[in-house]
Amino acid sequence: MLALVIVLVTVPVLVLPMARALHRVTRKTFTPVREWARTATYLLIAAGEAYLFGLVHMESYWGVSPEDACVSRYGNWDGMHGDARYWPLERKCTEYIDMVPSYVNPLIIILLIGALACALIMSVYIIRQCRTSPSTPS
Template structure:
């Protein structure tokens, strides 16, 4: 449900950043915003991969019981990839709680920077502006 907008957002970010990098006549501000958008997108991918790594368990029952000291409850057990979650029981998740908000903030910041870079470049080329 939430995967489609995130994939579209990431695709739009990549398209805007590729379009910006193909042009060589930038101002410093536009180049900085495009670079920051790409770095934010890369950071979101790294945080997502790290959260995905935390989800990995050969045997979820042993992982919950031996490594985390939690009781595995199959009624609440389950996993999802967006938002990242792999529950041991109703109160404990293998993925740290800061991972999903960090991904959302990084993607939103990347989108805002890419849009700002795009509009700054267009405003610079507008012949009616002094």
């Protein structure tokens, strides 16, 4: 529940001002380039939100040791696990129980690949626009 609240709070505080700034910056550019740039940026923002969501799940009980968090959430703790990895996000309670939901890391990778694809398509449009625009003699 805390993870959902934090993600919902970051949307109006961080994401909406970033979207407005992006709209102002890309307002006068060529239409396809603008749309691909905005899509790539929104995908990067979504990847950041997904990472934040995973971090909050990993550290869901701030001030509580990983052992206490695992016992209260899952009823099980293995002393050999519990170290945090920040990429890929992982904090294990036992060999098979992870505090981070299993869909978070693949979602981040898919969003980053989508942003990279949008940036590549945007660069193709920019190159085509530069090649087809008439050059002015000096």
